Amino acid sequence: MDIRRTVTTLLQDGFILVFNLDKLDVIKTAEALLKAGVRNMEVTCRISRPLEKIRQLRKALPEFVLGAASLIDSPGMLMAFNRSHPNDPLPSVDQVAGEGVDFLVSAANFRPQTFEKYAGKIALIPGCGTTSEIMNQFGMGANFCKLFPAKNLGGPEYIQAIDPAIHKLVSIVPTGGTDMSNIKSYISAGVLVLGASFSMIDKATLAAITEIQDYNLLSSEMSRIRQAIADARRDKWLKIDFASADADTVARATGRSFNLI
Numbered sequence: 001m002d003i004r005r006t007v008t009t010l011l012q013d014g015f016i017l018v019f020n021l022d023k024l025d026v027i028k029t030a031e032a033l034l035k036a037g038v039r040n041m042e043v044t045c046r047i048s049r050p051l052e053k054i055r056q057l058r059k060a061l062p063e064f065v066l067g068a069a070s071l072i073d074s075p076g077m078l079m080a081f082n083r084s085h086p087n088d089p090l091p092s093v094d095q096v097a098g099e100g101v102d103f104l105v106s107a108a109n110f111r112p113q114t115f116e117k118y119a120g121k122i123a124l125i126p127g128c129g130t131t132s133e134i135m136n137q138f139g140m141g142a143n144f145c146k147l148f149p150a151k152n153l154g155g156p157e158y159i160q161a162i163d164p165a166i167h168k169l170v171s172i173v174p175t176g177g178t179d180m181s182n183i184k185s186y187i188s189a190g191v192l193v194l195g196a197s198f199s200m201i202d203k204a205t206l207a208a209i210t211e212i213q214d215y216n217l218l219s220s221e222m223s224r225i226r227q228a229i230a231d232a233r234r235d236k237w238l239k240i241d242f243a244s245a246d247a248d249t250v251a252r253a254t255g256r257s258f259n260l261i
Contacts, residue, residue: 001065006040006102006123007143007258008247009065010193013038014229016105016173017222018069018197019053020044023210024218026053027060032215034064036222042067042105042195051091054099067125068096069105073114097122105195107148109133115140120261125173129153131165138170143258145170146195151177156185163190171256180228187232192256200225 010016019029019041030041043054045068057066071093072078082089093104093114103123104110110126118124119141126137127148134145147153154161159172174186175195186194198206201221209218233242240253247258 001063001102003102003121003123003143004247004260006065007260008245009039010103010123010144011247011250011258012242012245013040013226014193014233014242015226016067016175016193016195017041018044018175018195020047020197021210022047025213025215026057028213028215029218030057030061030064032219033222034061035219036226038222038226040065040067040102042069042103044070045072045090045096046070048088051095051099054096054101058100065102066100067103067105067123068099068101071096071104071106073106073108073110093118103143105146107146109137110140110142112140115142119259128172131162134162134166134170134172138166138257138259141259142170143260144173144193147172147174149176150174156182156189156191159186159191160189168255169257171254171258180225183225183228184232184235187229187236190236190254192233192250192254194229196225 015038017033019026026043033041043050054068072081072090073093078090078092097118103125105125107127110124123143124141125144125146126142127146128134128137137145159174171192173193173195174191178194178196179200205221208214240250247260251258
């Protein structure tokens with residue numbers, strides 16, 4: 001998929017679901033998202049056999065915007081992890097890229113070699129925690145910068161505090177502790193896309209979804225989240241119709257750059 005279409009989809013959706021539950025079927029989850037009007041999802045490599053699930057989803061829904069997350073972009077650390085987990089190894093950045101994912105996500109920074117190889121081809125969302133990391137990763141070609149763990153780093157207030165220092169140029173994707181109670185605060189702070197796991201759903205409802213595999217209920221919950229994001233964005237960005245705006249339109253209206261040349 002063209003990187004511009006990937007970035008546009010993420011901006012239009014306003015939300016990236018982190019698929020991190022082995023109890024749920026990855027394809028049925030993606031279909032529930034599509035029913036809710038969300039056309040993307042990231043498969044975290046913290047689940048069992050992530051590469052297999054990525055392949056299944058890519059084959060079943062080729063137009064779905066698919067990301068791979070929790071990547072370890074450090075050969076030494078990856079080798080150490082896989083020595084300890086020989087029966088369920090963690091895929092490398094190159095392996096997931098080879099499966100045709102549309103975006104790559106890490107909890108930490110990506111190496112310069114990764115930017116050299118994939119910037120401008122696959123959307124890159126590195127994990128950052130400081131203004132220096134955000135500036136460094138954006139300067140190498142990051143399309144968004146993931147703030148992780150967002151809640152522990154200060155949440156919406158932290159983003160609002162550092163935004164002037166990065167000249168309100170970089171689009172930050174807060175992940176970790178995002179929920180229905182802080183969607184509006186994050187968007188008021190300038191966030192265009194939120195990342196979140198199934199923790200966005202209250203525990204009782206999520207238990208019902210997983211126990212009886214109720215993907216209609218999952219779709220309903222995703223619709224509720226997406227609507228909350230749409231409402232908050234409408235209040236913040238009066239002149240942008242995110243449902244139809246492409247990445248260039250959003251960039252002009254917000255002043256953000258998505259490193260699309």
